[in-house]
Amino acid sequence: MNTSEVTRLSYENKKIILIGTAHVSRQSAELVKNIIEEVKPDTVCVELCQSRYETITKKKKWQETDLLMVIREKKAFLLLSNLMLSYFQKRIGKKLGITPGEEMMQAIASAKTVGAGLHLADRDIRITLSRTWHMMRLWTKIKLLAGLVTSAGDIGAIQEEDVEELKNKDMLTFFLSEIGESLPEIKRTLIDERDEYLTYKIRNAPGEKVVAVVGAGHVPGIQTHWEKPIDINQLEKIPPKGKLSLFFKWGIPVLIIGIIVSGFFMAGSTAGTDMIKWWILANAVLAGLGAGLALAHPLTVLSAVVASPITSLNPMIAAGWVAGMVEVFLGKPKVMDFERLPEDISSLKGFWRNKVTRILLVVVFTNLGSSLGAFVAIPLMMRVFG
Numbered sequence: 396m397n398t399s400e401v402t403r404l405s406y407e408n409k410k411i412i413l414i415g416t417a418h419v420s421r422q423s424a425e426l427v428k429n430i431i432e433e434v435k436p437d438t439v440c441v442e443l444c445q446s447r448y449e450t451i452t453k454k455k456k457w458q459e460t461d462l463l464m465v466i467r468e469k470k471a472f473l474l475l476s477n478l479m480l481s482y483f484q485k486r487i488g489k490k491l492g493i494t495p496g497e498e499m500m501q502a503i504a505s506a507k508t509v510g511a512g513l514h515l516a517d518r519d520i521r522i523t524l525s526r527t528w529h530m531m532r533l534w535t536k537i538k539l540l541a542g543l544v545t546s547a548g549d550i551g552a553i554q555e556e557d558v559e560e561l562k563n564k565d566m567l568t569f570f571l572s573e574i575g576e577s578l579p580e581i582k583r584t585l586i587d588e589r590d591e592y593l594t595y596k597i598r599n600a601p602g603e604k605v606v607a608v609v610g611a612g613h614v615p616g617i618q619t620h621w622e623k624p625i626d627i628n629q630l631e632k633i634p635p636k637g638k639l640s641l642f643f644k645w646g647i648p649v650l651i652i653g654i655i656v657s658g659f660f661m662a663g664s665t666a667g668t669d670m671i672k673w674w675i676l677a678n679a680v681l682a683g684l685g686a687g688l689a690l691a692h693p694l695t696v697l698s699a700v701v702a703s704p705i706t707s708l709n710p711m712i713a714a715g716w717v718a719g720m721v722e723v724f725l726g727k728p729k730v731m732d733f734e735r736l737p738e739d740i741s742s743l744k745g746f747w748r749n750k751v752t753r754i755l756l757v758v759v760f761t762n763l764g765s766s767l768g769a770f771v772a773i774p775l776m777m778r779v780f781g
Contacts, residue, residue, distance in 0.1 A: 400426060402614060404621060406598045412436070413597070415611030416498040422496040431505035437602025439506035440516040441499050442593065442609040448515055451500060462728065462754055466719045471758035478740050478752060502608040516596035516607065518589055518630065519707050525633045527584040570737075581706025588630055590616025595625040621664050644710040647769060651708060658779055666779040677772035678703040678765060682714045691755035695722045703765040705723050715762030722757045 400423075405427070414430060416423035431439060443451070465474055506513050594617045597607045620643040651674065659667030682703030686696045698721040703714040728750040739745030739752065746752045 400611065401430065402618065404618075406478050406621070407615060409598075409600075409603055409605055411597060411600075411605045411607060413607045413609065413614060413617065415614040416608060417611060421497065424501040427498045427501045428505050431502065431508060431511070431606050434510050434604065434606055435509045436604040436606040438512045438514050438607075439502055440514045440597050440605060440607035442517045443499055443515050443757055444517045444519040444614070445515060447517070447520055451496060452503070462723050462751065463720060465531060465755075466716050466723070466758055471715070471719060471755045473753040474493050475752070475759055478736075478746075478755070498608060500756045502606075507746045511606075514596070514605075516593050516600070516609070518592040522583060522588065522631055522633065526588070527581060529634050530584065531581075539643060586612070587616065589613065591625050592627070592630050593617055593618050594620040594623075595627050595630075648708040648710060651769070654773070654776055658776070662779055669779055670776040674772045675704040675776040677775060678707050678714075678768035681764040681768035681771065682718075682761050683764070684753050685715075685760035685762070686757055689753060689760040691718065691753070691757045691761075692725045699761045699765070703761075703768060707765055709770045711775045713762050714765040715758040715760075718761040719723070719754055719758035722754050726754075728754070 400415050402415070404411040404413055412434060414427055416427065441448075444738060465471055503513060505511075514560075538705045590613050592607055593607075593613055597605065597609075597617070600607070600622075655667060655674070658670045679700040683700040684694050686699040691699070695718050699714050699718040702717040706712050706714045706717065732750045735749060736751055739749040746756065
């Protein structure tokens, strides 16, 4: 038993064997199989939440996705982020000739073989990504998206020996290592909080003999928190939007309208009209550009262009939602698009080819373009007073 990958812990009357794995390592899967079948625990804990467990065990789950509901519930970026993580793992797995998450699938299979209960120990990926998104500023979100895209090019250089480095880092952290220091929100919610959550779930797993299978990057954090009290309810909350967020939501529209009205009264009707022109132009062009970068249908791009100057002044709706819904109606994904998702997300090109992921890209890119348009428009409008 490799002691560098296996940690023995105890909690109350429980004896726990913690296995630190690489999510793309064949050796990790073999280690999991050997330990579970040798120890025959009462319970096997896995670093999965319910939705990720169903993705692994229910191959047709994607076909049940309601994209209109995803857009209405403002979860397009969350779903796209989840798919990007799957993309990274699939690319590495394909390069090394292994199945991503093989050690988790092996843990599930071995638990069934020895008659052990299965305990899902990770926080729901939707809560994790929601907490991350809510805590990030607009510029940080842009850097995150750019980091996800540009880091994809680093995959081709990964060799099998690099898997050892992956054992010491969370998957997302590995690919965002260059910008990770400037994104503390990501580390806190994606790694530190999950360390605490995994600790709580493993400690409270049923049975006296437990084997827990987690990414090796979480092992030091679990050891750090092992004897500490943990508020699980706090970790499952989606934080309310802060005052700054509320300002951007309501204050920016009020500010824009105030600037335009001031322009009419202080600088004349021509100046006021110019302000409206700059507002429409900046929002329309950048929102349309965002939709265009996602390879949206021409009518979808047009809808983004038309909607952005209006939705930017309405805190209750976003240009990306309008564009995304138009894209759904114009090119409604078919069953085969959902069936091809696992294959298509194994390449960056596939994200734009598959109708499901393209719709998500349309929503996210259009919203980012529209948000940038609002900030670009303000200094252009203020020039009228100069």
